[in-house]
Amino acid sequence: MNAAISVVGIGADGWDGLPEASRRTLGAAEVLIGGPRQLDLLPAADCPGTRVAWPRPLLPAVPGLLAAHEGRRVAVLASGDPMFYGIGRTLTALAGPGRLRVQPHPSSVSYACARLGWPLDATETVSLVARPLDTLTAALHDGRRLLLLGEDADTPARVAALLRERGWGATRIRVLEQLGGPAERILDGTADARPYEDGDVDPLHVIALDCVRDSGALRLGTTPGLPDEAYEHDGQLTKRYVRAATLAALAPAPGELLWDVGGGSGSIGIEWMRAHRACRAIAVERSADRAARISRNAAALGVPGLKVVTGPAPAALAGLDTPDAVFIGGGLTAPGLLDACWDALPAGGRLVANTVTLESEALLADRYRRHGGELVRLAVAAAVPVGGFTGWRQAMPVTQWSVTKGSTNA
Known part of the structure; x- marks a missing residue:
């Protein structure tokens, strides 16, 4: 059976701040692994084990170091609580939680x-x-x-x-x-x-x-439907109120992956990721200029991890990780696109598609008949000056199909 790996948290107070149990673990270890600063905190007389400093880069080196000292009593030093943004997470993934004995210290x-x-x-x-x-x-x-x-x-x-x-x-x-x-x-x-x-x-x-927001700085909330002014765009932007309805239909949950197909300015993928720090998204956009714009918007709005794939769909979808949800905001009439997105979804996956054209609307109506779900029309009007008065200006209505794969009739 593989020997257990001890993971011991240590603070800026060093050896003096360690509880007796942690001291005993470090004193009995045959191999002590940690950063140079952490290793220097241990008195040689009390911790005679062989000292091994983490190489750089650290993560690729971890499996080899553990394998090199297999069967020996190994203690890994960590700053504060090893399971709070620390090495404990990496070791758990590599060795399994059953092999770890974690002795935390108060975190920073x-x-x-x-x-x-x-x-x-x-x-x-x-x-x-x-x-x-x-x-x-x-x-x-x-x-x-x-x-x-x-x-x-x-x-x-x-x-x-x-x-x-x-x-x-x-x-x-x-x-x-x-x-x-x-x-x-x-x-x-x-x-x-x-x-x-x-x-x-x-x-x-x-x-x-x-945190104090400057006077005049744009206010960004936590719910979908950020102000349109928050985005750099060339007109290809799912507008605020339709965007909010679209995110509601997509229903992001922590850890889920979205394909934002026909990314435009990236607003759907960006607000999907802003819903929770564990949400992931891939934006697929055929225009290189728009793809670069998506990356800039993602960085400016706090989700630089949004992945951007440049190329035409459905070809650009090949090899992407399996999505939990797909949004199609453009290119619905591209041959095979709807089928490719539908086939990529696992059971329980969601698909939402928006369009403003009659040709794409006919495609969505056909899929609605075949797979069920909801087919809705979203109409938004804004008050605008009309001479000395005020009237309504109607935006182009958006037809939206949303469906969960494996639901009734899907």
């Missing part, structure tokens, strides 16, 4: 909330470690408190620059360094004051934000 987030007086359960955490900085944007809401896990000493200055660029310059930024250790320090400033640009920041830190 727990320390930060204790110092700030913030309730842990009401404070959102965003990790910027090995993630695009734009990830932060989706979490910015007026009055919201956020904790950010920084990647290096430059992260606070980069965060401040992003906040200024996106209309959050009045946001208070506190940097909490070396939490729990003898060198603990808290720095304080606002994004507009251009703090932390001198680089005098410890790499081991947590960033606390008290």
Whole structure:
């Protein structure tokens, strides 16, 4: 039977801050694996095991290191709680939870909330470690408190620059360094004051934000139907109210994957991903210019992980991961497109298609007869000046077919 792997959390207070059980585990280990900073916290007299520093890049090296020390008593060091954005997740995936013995330490987030007086359960955490900085944007809401896990000493200055660029310059930024250790320090400033640009920041830190939206900055909520002005587009944009109805029909859930076929400006895929941080989306767009625009919109709206595939559908759909839902916003009359999307869906998968043309509407009506679901027409009118008065201007009506594969008649 494979030997267990101990995963021991350690804080900035080092050996002195470890409980006796963690000390015994590290003292008995034949092999100690961790970052150089973590390994240096262990006294040689108490921890005589062979020390192995993680190579860079770390993740590809993990399987080989574990295999090289198979059968020996291995202890892996982790910062704080190994299961909170830590190495514990990687080891669980590789070795299985049954082989791990995790001994956590208070996380940096727990320390930060204790110092700030913030309730842990009401404070959102965003990790910027090995993630695009734009990830932060989706979490910015007026009055919201956020904790950010920084990647290096430059992260606070980069965060401040992003906040200024996106209309959050009045946001208070506190940097909490070396939490729990003898060198603990808290720095304080606002994004507009251009703090932390001198680089005098410890790499081991947590960033606390008290979010304040600048006057005149566009307000973005958490529900589908962001303002049309939030998007860069060339006219190919599912408009706000139709977009909200479309996302309601698609019904995103955590972890699900959407195909946004005929991506246009990417609005459906973007708002699918904004519904939950675990939601994933692939936008398929034949125009290279529009595909680039989708990527820019995704970054600006906080979901840089949206994958963009450039090419005509259905050919461009080949080889993509199986979707949980498909939205078709353009190209419905392309030969084989509807069939390819339908065939790609597993049982229980959802398909939603929108059109404004009679030719595509006829296709949707036919599929509605064959597979059931719902066929609706969405009409939106906006008040506009008519001379000295006000009247209604009707937008082109949108026909929408939505269906769940495997439902009645599907």
